[in-house]
Amino acid sequence: MPAEVIPASALVAHVEADEPEGVLAALSELSDEMRAEAWEVLRRPLSAVLGPDDRAGFTEDGWQRHIRTRALVALAVGPSDIVRRVGAWVLLPEHPSDVDRVLGSRTPHWRGEFTAATLRAFASEPEVGLMGPFWWVWWQELRQRERNGVLCFDPSSADYLVMMIRGLLFSGSIVDAVHADAQLADRAIWSLFEPAPGVQKALLGAERFWDRSNTWRIALVRLALAGVLDDERLADAATIAAGDERMGRNHRAWYRKIPELLADPSRIPEPAEHGAPPAGNQLYRLS
Incomplete structure (x- = not known):
């Protein structure tokens, strides 16, 4: 066996x-063949749902090492749709550099x-409200890797x-989240006005x-009034979308x-006096 290849x-x-350190140390020596072989051996245990x-x-430390090792090896040898197969826990928010x-x-x-498979797995998740604040964590993880x-x-x-x-809906404040990530206002936000059923839904x-002051429609208007978005462009984009018959009637009304x-602007709901309760409470299904 060539020296640069380790056995599965x-x-x-x-x-x-x-041994998460062992997994990390082995990365440079893993061939595609060894990754595939290791996945076949580890597929079932890595895909199993862990319980009490x-x-x-x-x-506690031992359990965290166990999870960290499983996640790293799943990403190292698994197929590209690994998040769909085993779950978002493999993204290890506590160990981003790993x-x-x-x-x-x-x-x-x-x-x-x-990248495509992970986005698809998240976007197709039907229980949006059930996941609550996890959406903000997952978005930050993916967005940081996009920036890097x-x-x-x-x-x-x-x-x-x-x-x-x-x-951003579950960040606590869509407006604050966009203020902190101004690049979103340059391109991604304007794509919200293009017809795509999943986006409009x-x-x-x-x-x-439940927090009427933190919806996307209200946030877009607030961002325009604050000068983050061009108000004329926003009005034009919304008017065009409202007349786009490729969208459903309710979507156009939005x-x-x-x-x-x-x-x-006087019609814009004001935030609750004492702030919004924690995201995820009193949710309807959002999908």
Whole structure:
């Protein structure tokens, strides 16, 4: 066997011993063939849903090492739709540099497929309200990797926009989130006015969120009034979308109210005096 290739059994041994450092150290020596072989060996245990019984006998630190090892090896050897197969826990928000290192070890082609498949998995999740604040965590993880160049996204794609809609909705304040990430106002936000059923469905779903002052429609108007978005461009985009018969009637009506709110800001709901309760409470299904 060539020196630069390690056997799949060695990687499996790192997993069984809960050695995340061993997984990371092996990345540069993993061939595509070894990754595929290791996935076939580890596919079932990595795909299994862990419950309380699985945690028995672990200390807190030991359990965290166990999860970290499983996540890293899943990303290192799994297929590009690994998030759909095993869950979003593999993104390890507590260890972003580890995840970036593993993703960087995969081929550009795999990373491209992983990006598309991960967005698709999130965008197709039907229980939006059930996930609550996790949307903001997941969005931040993906957005940070986009900024760092670890993953490349198409910010005009429907799945990206649905993820943005859900993520910022559960950030606590859509307006504040856009203020903190001004690049979104340059391109992605304007793609919200293009016909895409999943995007329009997500925008209408935000209207059913119990905090009426933090819907996407209200946020867009507030951003325009604050000068973050061009108010004339926003009014024009909303007017065009409201007349676009490729969209459903309810979807067109959603856009139609934006120019009305721009013309009469007194109709904009004010935030609750003591702030909004924690995101995820009193939610209807948003999808």
